[in-house]
Amino acid sequence: MTQSSKYNSVQRKKFYFSQPLMDKAKKIIAQYPEGRERSAILPLLEMAQRHNGGWLSPDALEYVGDMLSLPITRVWEIATFYTMFNTQPVGKFHIQVCGTPPCYLCGSKEVKRACQKWLGIKVGETTDDKMFTLTEVECLGACANAPVVQINDDYFEDLNAESIEKILQDLADGKKIESGSMTGRTGSAPLNTKIRKKDA
Amino acid sequence: MTEEIKKIQVIIDDKEIDVPEGVTVLQACEIAEQEIPVFCYHSKLSIAGNCRMCLVQVEGKRNPIASCAMQASHGMKISTKSEMVTKARKGNLEFLLINHPLDCPVCDQGGECDLQDITMAYGPSSSRFKDNKRAVKNKNFGPLIKTEMTRCIHCTRCVRFATEVAGAEEVGAFGRGEDMEISSYLEQAVTSELSGNMIDLCPVGALTSKPYAFKARSWELTPTNSIDVMDAVGSNIRVDSKNNEVMRILPIANEAVNEEWLSDKARFSYDGLMTQRLDRPYIRQDGKLKAVEWHEAFIFAAKEIKKHNADEIAALSGDLADVESQFCLKELMDKIGSLHRDCRQDGAFLPMDERCDYLFNTTIESIEQADHCLIVGSNVRLEAPIINARIRKSTLHHGLKVAYVGPSADLTYKTESLGDKLSILNKILSGSHAYAKTLKEAKNPMIIIGQGALASPDGEGIYKTCRAIADKYGFVHDDWNGFNILHTAAGRVGGLDIGFTPGEKGKDTRKILQAAERNEIKVVYLLGADEIDEDALKNTFVIYQGSHGDKAAHIANVIFPAAAYTEKEALYVNTEGRIQQTRRAVFPPGEAKEDWKIIRALSEILHKKLPYDTRKDILSKLAKTYPAYKDFSRIEKGQWHEIKAIEVRRGMMTLPINNYYQTNPVARASVTMAKCTVGKKDSKSWEKD
Numbered sequence: 001m002t003q004s005s006k007y008n009s010v011q012r013k014k015f016y017f018s019q020p021l022m023d024k025a026k027k028i029i030a031q032y033p034e035g036r037e038r039s040a041i042l043p044l045l046e047m048a049q050r051h052n053g054g055w056l057s058p059d060a061l062e063y064v065g066d067m068l069s070l071p072i073t074r075v076w077e078i079a080t081f082y083t084m085f086n087t088q089p090v091g092k093f094h095i096q097v098c099g100t101p102p103c104y105l106c107g108s109k110e111v112k113r114a115c116q117k118w119l120g121i122k123v124g125e126t127t128d129d130k131m132f133t134l135t136e137v138e139c140l141g142a143c144a145n146a147p148v149v150q151i152n153d154d155y156f157e158d159l160n161a162e163s164i165e166k167i168l169q170d171l172a173d174g175k176k177i178e179s180g181s182m183t184g185r186t187g188s189a190p191l192n193t194k195i196r197k198k199d200a
Numbered sequence: 201m202t203e204e205i206k207k208i209q210v211i212i213d214d215k216e217i218d219v220p221e222g223v224t225v226l227q228a229c230e231i232a233e234q235e236i237p238v239f240c241y242h243s244k245l246s247i248a249g250n251c252r253m254c255l256v257q258v259e260g261k262r263n264p265i266a267s268c269a270m271q272a273s274h275g276m277k278i279s280t281k282s283e284m285v286t287k288a289r290k291g292n293l294e295f296l297l298i299n300h301p302l303d304c305p306v307c308d309q310g311g312e313c314d315l316q317d318i319t320m321a322y323g324p325s326s327s328r329f330k331d332n333k334r335a336v337k338n339k340n341f342g343p344l345i346k347t348e349m350t351r352c353i354h355c356t357r358c359v360r361f362a363t364e365v366a367g368a369e370e371v372g373a374f375g376r377g378e379d380m381e382i383s384s385y386l387e388q389a390v391t392s393e394l395s396g397n398m399i400d401l402c403p404v405g406a407l408t409s410k411p412y413a414f415k416a417r418s419w420e421l422t423p424t425n426s427i428d429v430m431d432a433v434g435s436n437i438r439v440d441s442k443n444n445e446v447m448r449i450l451p452i453a454n455e456a457v458n459e460e461w462l463s464d465k466a467r468f469s470y471d472g473l474m475t476q477r478l479d480r481p482y483i484r485q486d487g488k489l490k491a492v493e494w495h496e497a498f499i500f501a502a503k504e505i506k507k508h509n510a511d512e513i514a515a516l517s518g519d520l521a522d523v524e525s526q527f528c529l530k531e532l533m534d535k536i537g538s539l540h541r542d543c544r545q546d547g548a549f550l551p552m553d554e555r556c557d558y559l560f561n562t563t564i565e566s567i568e569q570a571d572h573c574l575i576v577g578s579n580v581r582l583e584a585p586i587i588n589a590r591i592r593k594s595t596l597h598h599g600l601k602v603a604y605v606g607p608s609a610d611l612t613y614k615t616e617s618l619g620d621k622l623s624i625l626n627k628i629l630s631g632s633h634a635y636a637k638t639l640k641e642a643k644n645p646m647i648i649i650g651q652g653a654l655a656s657p658d659g660e661g662i663y664k665t666c667r668a669i670a671d672k673y674g675f676v677h678d679d680w681n682g683f684n685i686l687h688t689a690a691g692r693v694g695g696l697d698i699g700f701t702p703g704e705k706g707k708d709t710r711k712i713l714q715a716a717e718r719n720e721i722k723v724v725y726l727l728g729a730d731e732i733d734e735d736a737l738k739n740t741f742v743i744y745q746g747s748h749g750d751k752a753a754h755i756a757n758v759i760f761p762a763a764a765y766t767e768k769e770a771l772y773v774n775t776e777g778r779i780q781q782t783r784r785a786v787f788p789p790g791e792a793k794e795d796w797k798i799i800r801a802l803s804e805i806l807h808k809k810l811p812y813d814t815r816k817d818i819l820s821k822l823a824k825t826y827p828a829y830k831d832f833s834r835i836e837k838g839q840w841h842e843i844k845a846i847e848v849r850r851g852m853m854t855l856p857i858n859n860y861y862q863t864n865p866v867a868r869a870s871v872t873m874a875k876c877t878v879g880k881k882d883s884k885s886w887e888k889d
C-alpha cells in the first residue's frame with residue numbers, strides 16, 4: 001500500500017455526491033446517534049471511493065470530511081489506516097493478490113509472478129492504459145480456496161498461473177468472466193469431493 | 201476544594217497509601233513517590249496508552265499492566281520494582297530502540313531526551329536486533345519545527361496536543377503498523393500559534409526547534425528564569441544563554457498563568473534580540489545620525505528640553521516598557537512640569553480609578569470556573585494565545601459557552617456570533633437581545649473586552665456599556681469578578697498602575713500627536729514607543745529610548761540605547777495585574793543601559809535629580825506609593841464601583857493584530873518571525889530543509 005502523501009496532480013472534476021448518493025449518505029448518517037455522526041466516515045468513504053474510480057482523491061476526502069465536519073487530518077488518518085481505501089488512483093481492474101501464508105503455500109507466488117509477467121508491471125503499479133493495478137494484500141479470508149485473488153468486488157479462487165492469465169486476458173478482451181473457484185468446486189467444499197458446481 | 205474527595209487505599213511496593221478515588225495507577229504511584237518511566241502519558245493531554253513504558257505489576261493480574269491507562273481501585277497491590285516489571289521495561293525499550301537511530305551525538309535532544317534517560321535507567325545494555333532499521337522521510341512542519349521522523353516513537357503526544365490544546369487539527373498519525381508516520385496533511389506547515397510546544401512535548405528528537413538547530417548542547421546553557429513580554433499574559437519562561445547570547449527560550453510551568461505552554465512569538469522571537477540593536481547613543485546633526493558618547497547625548501537632549509515650556513513637552517511609553525522606567529519617566533515629567541504623557545499608544549479608553557477597572561479580573565486560572573463568556577471585539581487567539589488555549593480548555597472540559605461580538609475570527613472553539621457591530625451591546629444591556637436571557641441564567645459569566653474595541657472611536661461607550669452589562673447581569677458577585685480587559689502590551693498595566701497617563705488637563709496619545717503636528721508640542725520623549733504614527737512627529741524633537749532601531753528610531757533626534765527584556769531586571773504586570781520580574785540572562789550590547797538608569801542620569805543633567813540610586817530604591821518607593829506593589833504574591837484589585845452606561849453609537853472597530861508574528865520591535869527584528877509571516881499567508885512557501 002502506498003502511504004506517501006504526494007498530492008496527485010492529475011486534474012480532475014471536483015468530487016461530489018450526486019442526488020441519489022446524497023440521499024443514501026444522509027440515510028447512513030442518520031443511523032448514528034446524535035453527536036456521533038462522525039462515525040459514518042467509513043461507509044461514506046467507501047461510497048466515495050466506489051464512485052470515484054476506485055480511489056479517494058484529495059477532493060473526495062475533503063468532501064466527505066466537510067460533510068461530517070471532520071478536519072481533513074482526521075479523514076486522511078482513516079483513509080491511510082485502512083488498506084482497502086486507495087489513496088492513489090487505480091486502474092479499471094484492481095488485482096489484489098493474497099500473499100499471506102496459506103495462499104503462499106498453495107502457490108500465490110506463481111500467481112503473482114504470472115500477473116507481473118502478463119501485465120508487465122510490478123506490484124503497486126498500474127498499467128499505462130490504466131486498465132490494471134496490481135497489489136499484494138494480506139489475508140482475504142478465503143484461505144480454504146487458496147490461492148485467492150480479488151479483482152474489484154469479486155474473488156477468484158483455486159488459481160494457478162494458467163487460470164489467472166486467462167482471467168486477465170478475458171478482462172482485457174472485455175469478456176464476461178465468472179468469479180469463484182477455478183477448479184470448479186462448490187464453495188469451500190473439500191478438494192476431493194465429487195460434488196461439482198453443476199450438480200449442486 | 202469544595203467537595204470532599206473520597207480516598208481509597210492502595211498498596212504500592214508494600215507501602216499502604218491513601219489516594220483520591222478515580223486516579224490512575226500511574227498517578228497513585230506518583231503520589232507514593234515511585235517513579236514510573238513514561239513516553240506517551242502527559243498530565244495535560246488525554247490518555248493514549250500506546251508506548252507501554254509505564255508497565256507495572258498488579259497482584260492478581262497475569263500480565264503487567266499499563267499504569268497510565270488503568271484506574272486504581274481500593275486494595276490494589278501494585279509493584280513497581282518486581283522482576284516482571286524490570287523485565288517488561290527492558291523488553292519494551294528494546295522494541296522501541298529497534299527502529300530508533302543511535303544518532304544521539306548529532307541530535308539536538310541529546311542530554312534532555314526522555315528516551316536517552318529512560319534507556320540509561322531501565323534499558324538493556326545492547327541490542328539483539330540484526331536486521332535493517334526502518335527509515336522515515338522527514339516532514340515539512342514550517343520554519344519553527346525541525347523534523348527527524350526516523351526518531352519518532354509514535355507516542356502521539358504531538359497529535360494530541362495539536363488536537364486538544366492548540367485546537368488546530370493539523371498533525372496526524374497516517375498509515376498503520378510499521379508504516380505509521382506522523383505528519384501534517386500533505387505536509388502543509390503547521391500554522392498554530394502554539395506549535396512550538398510540540399517540540400517540548402516530543403520525548404525524543406523527532407521534533408526539535410529549527411532556529412536552535414545545532415546551536416548548542418543543552419548542558420552548555422545557563423538557564424535564567426524570567427518573564428515573557430511579547431504579549432500581556434506574562435508567561436513564565438526560562439532563557440537559556442551561552443556566551444552572552446540568548447540561545448533559546450522555554451516555558452516554565454505556572455498553573456496560574458501559562459500552564460506548561462508558551463506561544464510561538466514568545467518562544468522564537470529571541471533572534472530579534474541580536475539584530476537591529478541600538479548599541480550606542482546617537483544624536484541627529486544636519487539630518488544625519490551621529491554616534492556619540494552618553495554625556496554628549498544627554499546634554500544634547502537636555503538643552504532642547506530646557507529650551508521649551510513644560511507645556512510643550514510630552515512623553516509616550518511603548519508596549520515593552522517596564523514599570524520602573526515608566527515610573528521614573530513619570531516622576532521626571534512631573535518635575536519638569538509636563539502633564540502630557542500616556543502609556544496607551546493605541547489610545548484605548550481605560551479608566552483607572554481602581555485597579556479592577558483595567559484588569560483581567562477573573563484571572564486566567566479561574567476561566568475554568570466560568571460558564572458563559574462574552575468576547576467583545578477581540579481576537580483572543582492572536583492577542584493572547586495562551587489565554588485562548590485556556591478558554592478552549594474550558595469549553596472542552598468545563599462546559600464554558602462562548603459568544604462573540606465584533607469582527608469574526610477563528611478562535612479554535614465553538615463560538616456563537618452575535619454580530620460584528622458593537623452597538624449590539626446596547627441591546628444586550630437593555631435586555632431586548634436574545635442573549636440577555638442567557639446571561640440572566642448564567643452563574644459565573646465573564647466578559648472579555650479587547651483593546652481593538654477600546655481603541656475604536658466608540659471606546660468609551662463600549663467600555664461603559666460593558667461595565668453596565670456586568671453590573672446588571674451579575675458578572676460581579678461574592679468572590680467572582682467576570683469583568684475582564686484583555687491587554688496586548690506587556691507594559692500597559694504597569695503604566696496604568698503607576699499613572700503614566702495624562703495629568704489633569706494633560707494630553708493623551710491622540711492629542712499629543714495632533715498637537716505635535718500643529719507644532720504645539722515641541723519635544724516628545726518616546727520610551728520604546730514604536731507603534732505610533734511617526735509622521736505626526738516630523739517637526740518635533742524626538743528623544744527615543746529603546747532597544748531596537750525600529751520605526752521610531754528613524755525619526756529620532758536623540759537615541760538612548762536601552763536593554764531588552766532579557767538583559768535587565770524589571771517588573772512587568774500582566775493583564776491580570778500579576779506583578780512579575782524579569783531577570784538578566786545576558787548583558788546589553790555595547791553601551792546600552794537599563795531603562796531606569798538612563799532616565800535617572802538624564803534627570804541629573806536636567807538638574808531635576810530623581811532620588812533613586814538603586815533599583816531597590818525605586819521598588820521601595822513603589823511599594824510605599826501603590827498598595828498593589830507591596831506584595832507581589834497577591835493581586836490587589838481595589839473596590840468595584842458602578843459606572844454609568846453611555847450608548848455605543850456606531851460600534852465599528854478593527855482588530856488590533858492582523859500579523860501575529862510582528863507586533864513589537866523585537867519580533868519585527870526577528871528573522872524567524874519574518875519567515876512565519878510569509879508562511880502564514882502561504883504555508884507551502886516555507887522553505888524546506
Ligand code: SF4
Nearest residue numbers: 352353355356358402
Ligand atoms: S513526533 Fe515526537 S511527539 Fe510526535 S509521536 Fe513522534 S515521538 Fe511522539
Ligand code: FES
Nearest residue numbers: 249251252254268
Ligand atoms: S505512558 Fe502508559 S502506555 Fe505510554
